[in-house]
Amino acid sequence: MLIEARGLAKTYRLGQVDVQALRGVDVDVGAGEYIAITGPSGSGKSTLMHILGCLDTPSTGSYRLDGEDVGSLSGKRLAHVRNRKVGFVFQTFNLMPRLTVEENVALPLKYRGGVPRGERRARALALLERLGLGDRIGHRPDELSGGERQRVAIARALVGTPAILMADEPTGNLDSRAGAEVLATFAELHAAGHTIVLVTHDPGVAGRAQRVIQMSDGRVV
Amino acid sequence: MREWWKETLELVGDAVREIRGHKLRSLLTLSGIVFGAASVVSMTSLAAGMKQLVYDDLMAMGFSRSFVAYDRGPRSDVRTAAGLRHRGLRVADIEALRAMPGVETVHGRNFPREYVVNAPADRRRIRIEGVDAGYLELRNFRIVGGRSIRPLDVENRSRVAVVGSELVRELFGNAPPVGQTITVDGVRFLVIGIVAPIQFDIIPADFSFVARRIYIPYSYLTRYAQGGGRVDQALVTATPEANFAEVLRHGELLLRQRHGGADDFEIDNEAADVLSDLAMADNILGGWNAVMFTIAGVTLIVGGIGLFSVLLISVRERVREIGVRKALGADDNDIRRLFLVESLTLAFLGAVLGIGGGAGLTVVTELIGRQFGKPFAIPVSIPGVVLAVIFALAVGLLFGWYPARRAAKLDPIEAMGGV
Ligand SMILES: Nc1ncnc2c1ncn2[C@@H]1O[C@H](COP(=O)(O)OP(=O)(O)OP(=O)(O)O)[C@@H](O)[C@H]1O
Ligand SMILES: [Mg+2]
Numbered sequence: 001m002l003i004e005a006r007g008l009a010k011t012y013r014l015g016q017v018d019v020q021a022l023r024g025v026d027v028d029v030g031a032g033e034y035i036a037i038t039g040p041s042g043s044g045k046s047t048l049m050h051i052l053g054c055l056d057t058p059s060t061g062s063y064r065l066d067g068e069d070v071g072s073l074s075g076k077r078l079a080h081v082r083n084r085k086v087g088f089v090f091q092t093f094n095l096m097p098r099l100t101v102e103e104n105v106a107l108p109l110k111y112r113g114g115v116p117r118g119e120r121r122a123r124a125l126a127l128l129e130r131l132g133l134g135d136r137i138g139h140r141p142d143e144l145s146g147g148e149r150q151r152v153a154i155a156r157a158l159v160g161t162p163a164i165l166m167a168d169e170p171t172g173n174l175d176s177r178a179g180a181e182v183l184a185t186f187a188e189l190h191a192a193g194h195t196i197v198l199v200t201h202d203p204g205v206a207g208r209a210q211r212v213i214q215m216s217d218g219r220v221v
Numbered sequence: 222m223r224e225w226w227k228e229t230l231e232l233v234g235d236a237v238r239e240i241r242g243h244k245l246r247s248l249l250t251l252s253g254i255v256f257g258a259a260s261v262v263s264m265t266s267l268a269a270g271m272k273q274l275v276y277d278d279l280m281a282m283g284f285s286r287s288f289v290a291y292d293r294g295p296r297s298d299v300r301t302a303a304g305l306r307h308r309g310l311r312v313a314d315i316e317a318l319r320a321m322p323g324v325e326t327v328h329g330r331n332f333p334r335e336y337v338v339n340a341p342a343d344r345r346r347i348r349i350e351g352v353d354a355g356y357l358e359l360r361n362f363r364i365v366g367g368r369s370i371r372p373l374d375v376e377n378r379s380r381v382a383v384v385g386s387e388l389v390r391e392l393f394g395n396a397p398p399v400g401q402t403i404t405v406d407g408v409r410f411l412v413i414g415i416v417a418p419i420q421f422d423i424i425p426a427d428f429s430f431v432a433r434r435i436y437i438p439y440s441y442l443t444r445y446a447q448g449g450g451r452v453d454q455a456l457v458t459a460t461p462e463a464n465f466a467e468v469l470r471h472g473e474l475l476l477r478q479r480h481g482g483a484d485d486f487e488i489d490n491e492a493a494d495v496l497s498d499l500a501m502a503d504n505i506l507g508g509w510n511a512v513m514f515t516i517a518g519v520t521l522i523v524g525g526i527g528l529f530s531v532l533l534i535s536v537r538e539r540v541r542e543i544g545v546r547k548a549l550g551a552d553d554n555d556i557r558r559l560f561l562v563e564s565l566t567l568a569f570l571g572a573v574l575g576i577g578g579g580a581g582l583t584v585v586t587e588l589i590g591r592q593f594g595k596p597f598a599i600p601v602s603i604p605g606v607v608l609a610v611i612f613a614l615a616v617g618l619l620f621g622w623y624p625a626r627r628a629a630k631l632d633p634i635e636a637m638g639g640v
Pocket of ligand 2: 045
């Protein structure tokens with residue numbers, strides 16, 4: 001199993017009240033799976049995603065990612081795991097406006113340390129070619145369409161050859177055509193053997209995945 | 222280590238890009254550091270330049286390796302046997318001093334006394350001074366026409382005169398003075414040259430008297446006017462290699478011996494006066510340095526506060542970016558380094574601009590000096606430049622620390638706005 005999470009719980013403290021965003025979630029994801037997490041707003045999808053993506057730590061529960069126990073890692077180690085094992089795609093793309101497409105894609109490799117500039121460029125270029133963005137490398141993000149931006153973000157998520165690709169509402173800010181482009185890209189990546197976990201409201205999007213995890217009120221149902 | 226440098230260099234490149242993205246804001250941020258660095262550079266350059274100018278001026282007076290022996294004249298209150306043997310300073314003393322090891326030159330001199338001078342355009346009383354060959358040159362008095370007094374003139378007791386520049390018009394009208402004849406107490410002298418005072422870069426010493434005197438070979442006065450081989454003064458200059466104190470000691474000893482213990486001369490250590498003048502100039506400039514370093518320090522710290530607040534704004538503006546970078550795998554150190562490098566790059570840029578401004582100020586000072594007929598040079602002080610850079614970087618590090626730390630401590634999810 002690539003992901004083995006047991007009894008994940010997350011409690012936020014808002015003033016006097018505790019908000020239980022997750023109330024004991026078990027998740028298993030095998031290598032090469034394509035999984036969609038759905039559920040109503042506030043059901044804990046993003047919270048789960050952040051924990052699985054090592055952006056956050058659970059209040060209780062255990063989490064093994066790619067054989068490593070990451071549930072209790074500290075900030076620096078967690079950043080390291082994030083850099084090597086996880087590729088993130090966000091709803092709002094989150095590209096660096098001042099960097100070119102190529103520099104944006106190469107950015108995660110900067111934080112790996114020891115990857116020479118030439119290799120970082122080469123890897124970014126190869127990915128952009130593969131995602132059909134080879135003619136966009138010198139552009140700034142604001143010169144691209146929404147669909148193109150999201151595919152740049154996907155390239156950036158993949159550049160570090162992560163064990164798992166995670167996307168939170170990747171089509172949420174896109175029109176249906178651009179959304180379809182992005183979903184097609186995910187399908188291709190899945191076919192090529194990538195492991196994908198995405199969060200979505202949209203049943204149409206969820207339907208494209210192999211398996212759907214349905215959440216409600218902090219639990220998997 | 223090479224990796225680290227490469228990465229840092231790349232970060233500097235990123236920082237430059239970020240700074241160029243906010244040109245005006247960056248420039249305003251830097252103004253304090255620019256002023257601080259500019260004042261460090263201009264003030265150290267000015268202080269060093271002034272010191273050099275004062276040094277050059279004092280050296281130009283020609284006394285830096287010299288002492289003088291004065292004739293004291295017979296003293297009526299000295300009733301000792303030695304006092305009775307009073308002979309005063311003689312030409313023979315000069316010859317003896319010249320033979321001493323470590324002595325470069327000895328210039329005989331007779332002090333100026335008023336004589337009646339008859340010239341083509343006027344007849345008047347003028348102070349006439351007897352000098353040795355090379356004396357006018359040693360003192361950096363400028364021969365502005367004709368020639369100076371030469372060794373042969375002194376040897377032959379020639380009746381030649383070098384006339385002060387201010388006297389020329391009064392004594393000769395519009396006619397060219399060199400080659401004309403004047404009489405001094407009825408004796409005819411050939412005018413061979415015109416002399417003007419030494420020009421100083423900076424010290425306010427007044428040597429205008431040179432332009433109102435007439436210089437003739439001292440040997441003439443020694444022989445005919447004062448008589449008996451008496452000279453008023455022997456100016457002894459040591460070689461640069463010689464130990465001056467030794468030369469002074471031996472010179473004094475030699476004269477004592479020659480005068481059989483008579484108290485008929487006096488020694489004056491001119492070199493010591495030059496040294497003490499230099500020390501005084503050093504002191505004044507040292508005080509100036511202290512004041513200006515305080516000013517520069519305060520300016521830099523004010524500049525640092527500006528840098529600090531702009532960096533905090535920058536961190537706040539880029540919270541989301543920081544969150545994304547962290548999501549992509551940047552750890553706290555990476556983020557801290559990002560902002561520290563930006564702070565240091567800004568500070569360095571400020572230092573560079575300030576150094577340019579400071580160097581510009583020295584040029585302006587030179588131009589102003591030129592306006593006032595003082596073409597002195599004020600080179601940019603290299604220690605000043607180094608100091609400005611070090612100060613600015615220290616300020617960048619000091620005031621960049623907290624904003625960088627604040628950026629590094631951001632939680633990625635919160636920073637990205639909950640995503
Ligand atoms: N930082 C936080 N502090 C306090 N409460 C939080 C925080 N983040 C999430 N929550 C709460 O936890 C619960 C789950 O939130 P989460 O964002 O995981 O839901 P979601 O399923 O992603 O919703 P949406 O579909 O609207 O994105 C919500 O009630 C939310 O208000
Ligand atoms: Mg969500």
